[in-house]
Amino acid sequence: MEVTISTAELLTTDGIPLKQSLRKAERRNKLRAFLLVFPLLLFIIVTFVMPIGDMLLRSVDDSQINSVFPKTFEEYKNWDKGADELPPEEVYKSLFFELANGDKRQIGKALTRMNYAKSGWKSLIKKTTREIKKIVKKGEEPVSYKDTFIKINKFWGDPTYWYSFNQMVNDRSSIYYWNALDRTFDEDGDVVLQDEKRRMYIKTWLRTFKVSVYVTIFCLILGFPVAHLLANLPLRYSNLLMIFVLLPFWTSLLVRTTAWIVMLQQNGVINGILVWLGVISDDGRIQMVYNEAGTLIAMTQILLPFMILPLYSVMRVIPKSHMRAAQNLGAKPAMAFWRVYLPQTIPGISAGGLLVFVLAIGYFITPELVGGKDGKLIGSWIAYHLKTTLNWGLCAALGGILLGIMLIFYWLYNKIVGIDNIKLG
Amino acid sequence: MALPSYASPVQRTYYYFYLFFCTVVFFFLIAPLFAIIPISFSVSPFMVFTEGMLAWPPDPEAWSIRWYKNMIGDCSADVVSSTVPCSTKWMVGTVNSFYIGIIATVIATALGTLAALGLSRPHMPYKGLIMAILISPMIVPLIITAAGMFFFYARINLVYTFTGVILAHVALATPFVVITVTATLVGFDMNMVKAAQSLGAKPMRTFFKVIMPLILPGIISGALFAFITSFDEVVIVMFMASIDQLTIPKQMWAGIRQEISPVILCMATCLVLLSIFLLTTVELLRRRSEKLRGIKAR
Numbered sequence: 001m002e003v004t005i006s007t008a009e010l011l012t013t014d015g016i017p018l019k020q021s022l023r024k025a026e027r028r029n030k031l032r033a034f035l036l037v038f039p040l041l042l043f044i045i046v047t048f049v050m051p052i053g054d055m056l057l058r059s060v061d062d063s064q065i066n067s068v069f070p071k072t073f074e075e076y077k078n079w080d081k082g083a084d085e086l087p088p089e090e091v092y093k094s095l096f097f098e099l100a101n102g103d104k105r106q107i108g109k110a111l112t113r114m115n116y117a118k119s120g121w122k123s124l125i126k127k128t129t130r131e132i133k134k135i136v137k138k139g140e141e142p143v144s145y146k147d148t149f150i151k152i153n154k155f156w157g158d159p160t161y162w163y164s165f166n167q168m169v170n171d172r173s174s175i176y177y178w179n180a181l182d183r184t185f186d187e188d189g190d191v192v193l194q195d196e197k198r199r200m201y202i203k204t205w206l207r208t209f210k211v212s213v214y215v216t217i218f219c220l221i222l223g224f225p226v227a228h229l230l231a232n233l234p235l236r237y238s239n240l241l242m243i244f245v246l247l248p249f250w251t252s253l254l255v256r257t258t259a260w261i262v263m264l265q266q267n268g269v270i271n272g273i274l275v276w277l278g279v280i281s282d283d284g285r286i287q288m289v290y291n292e293a294g295t296l297i298a299m300t301q302i303l304l305p306f307m308i309l310p311l312y313s314v315m316r317v318i319p320k321s322h323m324r325a326a327q328n329l330g331a332k333p334a335m336a337f338w339r340v341y342l343p344q345t346i347p348g349i350s351a352g353g354l355l356v357f358v359l360a361i362g363y364f365i366t367p368e369l370v371g372g373k374d375g376k377l378i379g380s381w382i383a384y385h386l387k388t389t390l391n392w393g394l395c396a397a398l399g400g401i402l403l404g405i406m407l408i409f410y411w412l413y414n415k416i417v418g419i420d421n422i423k424l425g
Numbered sequence: 426m427a428l429p430s431y432a433s434p435v436q437r438t439y440y441y442f443y444l445f446f447c448t449v450v451f452f453f454l455i456a457p458l459f460a461i462i463p464i465s466f467s468v469s470p471f472m473v474f475t476e477g478m479l480a481w482p483p484d485p486e487a488w489s490i491r492w493y494k495n496m497i498g499d500c501s502a503d504v505v506s507s508t509v510p511c512s513t514k515w516m517v518g519t520v521n522s523f524y525i526g527i528i529a530t531v532i533a534t535a536l537g538t539l540a541a542l543g544l545s546r547p548h549m550p551y552k553g554l555i556m557a558i559l560i561s562p563m564i565v566p567l568i569i570t571a572a573g574m575f576f577f578y579a580r581i582n583l584v585y586t587f588t589g590v591i592l593a594h595v596a597l598a599t600p601f602v603v604i605t606v607t608a609t610l611v612g613f614d615m616n617m618v619k620a621a622q623s624l625g626a627k628p629m630r631t632f633f634k635v636i637m638p639l640i641l642p643g644i645i646s647g648a649l650f651a652f653i654t655s656f657d658e659v660v661i662v663m664f665m666a667s668i669d670q671l672t673i674p675k676q677m678w679a680g681i682r683q684e685i686s687p688v689i690l691c692m693a694t695c696l697v698l699l700s701i702f703l704l705t706t707v708e709l710l711r712r713r714s715e716k717l718r719g720i721k722a723r
Contacts (some may be wrong), residue, residue, distance in 0.1 A: 026548065029546070029548040030548045030549070030550050032543075032546070032548075033543045033544075033546035033548050033549040033550070034543065034549070034550060035543070036539050036540065036542050036543025036546075037539070037540045037543035037544060037549070037555060037559075038543075039536055039539060039540070040536040040537060040539065040540035040559060040599060040603070041540070041555060041558065041559065043536055043595070043596070043599075044558060044559055044561070044562065044596055044599065045558070047574075047592050047593065047595070047596045048561065048562050048570070048573075048574075048596040049558065049561070050577060051570075051573035051574045051576065051577035051578070052565065052569070052570070052573040054573060054576055054577045054580075055569070055572055055573035055576055055577070058576055222450045222453070223450075225443055225446050225447050225450070226447050226450045226451065229443075229444075229447045241451065243704070244451045244454050244455050245454065246704055246708075247454075247455065247458065247700060247701065247704055248454050248455065248458065250653065250700040250703055250704045251458060251696065251697055251700040252656075252657040252674065252677075252693075252696045252700070253657060253659075254657070254659060254674050254677045254678060254681070254693075255458070255461075255677075255693040255696045255697060256457065256458070257681070258461065258677065258681055258689055258690065258693050259457035259458055259460060259461050259693065260457055261472075261681065262457070262460060262461055262464060262472050262473075262690070263456075263457050263460060265472075267471065267473045268473065269460050269474065272473070272474060301453060301454060301457065304450075304453075304454060305454075333436065333439075358564075359566075361566075362565075362566020362567070362568065362569065363566070364566070364567060364568040364660060365567075365659060365660065365678075369678075369681050369682070379566065379568040382568050382569070382572055383568060383571075383660075383664075386571070386572050386575060386664065387664065392576065395572055396572065396576070399568070399569045399572050399573070402566065402569060403565065403569055406564070406565065406566065410564055414557075
């Protein structure tokens, strides 16, 4: 007997092929799910992602000054530094007219930018502009623009001022990133170290890393036994003790920072107890706050819950029988712990460690308040340039580097733990 | 967890050392928070335990609520001290903090819950990428967020306005709502939605009558997380709010920076009480949510 297999497609009741109909339903479901997420996605992109992107653009942006001195910069690029000590006459001439005719506010902004490159620019240009305006008013045309400039101020004959133009002559510039790493451009546009007294960022970057590593290690040392205790106690007790971990987690950061100032200051609680115990004399009170030690102590306490919680969730599912089995097979307790228990906690250690480390490098409030002079981290510089010096390019570059470092570590975190495994409380 | 009866003396020593160590760490975690409470009732304008406070029998002269009166803006003669200014700033800050916090929480909860519903659907495309974007405000350090937002909002004239601060706080708070509500939806039985729909309920009705009551504990926890995020936030407020737009954390920051006054400790005590209240609420909600979803307590 012959079996005929129908090759016709399966149809739904309304005559559309089943496959097509299913695909359509699938698409509709996808669209529905996406529409639910869409409002928030749009909101986050507009209020958060775009500002961060804008900041990154700003960190390489040098267009303002280029719109003020376009001709001067163009002529400047023709200067053969090997042959002539000073820029050619055309540079002086274009600068003369751009200063005489330029918009005062725009020039003011540009001057601020020039002062970042070399201090002294601002007063030099201001003085010069006044003189130039006088000359223009009189209707004189200088024979040599170069000599006129040098007559106004002898610094115009100093090539180091001119060399500093090197880092401004392009619309897009990496100078802020180099500045954030204590580097600058020399007369040939090569990257060189800053002057000794202007080197402060590398030092702060290193301190930021050092403090973050120490805080992570301290958190691990303090957090491991506690997480172990919480994971192995009966639930009644561990839930109660968990309050000790979660309460600081829920308390305002500023409250915790204030509390540490109260504890650690010279007349504070800890010094008081030490004096009372007779460990130190009344004049020998230890300075524990407003320095690096204060930053370390406060940050360790503040970030400790972020270490304990991931460790706890890993340790809770390690069967207790493993340690017993190891000891049954003849391992000493220390050996059993080292070879059997510890390897199973590695996911928790790496999750907690990465989380604490990443949070620590971006910390700002606590180091700023308890760090004093030598305990400040890179976040303080970002705030300083944002609010005080208004050097937004440098501020954005410091932020950009910090962001890059964070992203690398979060990528690692995602590889090891998975970003959507973050749990709260 | 108890020590077995056959433990050797060395093991015993280790065990007791371990318990001692854990006690010290718990103390380290919690002691600073509680040390500030008695000092806030001190009569002295310095943030220290005075001798009168430590004396036995207790000296009633050493204790007072004058700094609390100062905090609520009562500047009568017994409150004012030469070193501690008295103003209504703390109360203005409190009102502003609640105002910003509540509006930000409402918006963040609504947007976050919707997104969590979408993300929990099996058909969600590009789930990983979208989740990463939605979580990013929680991950990027606040100081970078503040710098970026300051530059960007300055372009569209939103700096030095409450609107700008609220928008920023909503962005910071939504990840907490998304995470909490998504976690609640993990154990959610989708058949209930199908049952509701097959019985003729429209999507809106299904949501409000079936889904919402079941995930409400998660939504409330998320909202509380969102609120505390906005309520505690100081970096954004510092850069984006104008000088007279005070909030509690901003006022505390200024207090620590300029005038170390015991009034800060009064506010800190209030905030510790608030956090105890929030922690208890969230814990109760978590248990209720597990009960609703039929997850047995471990």
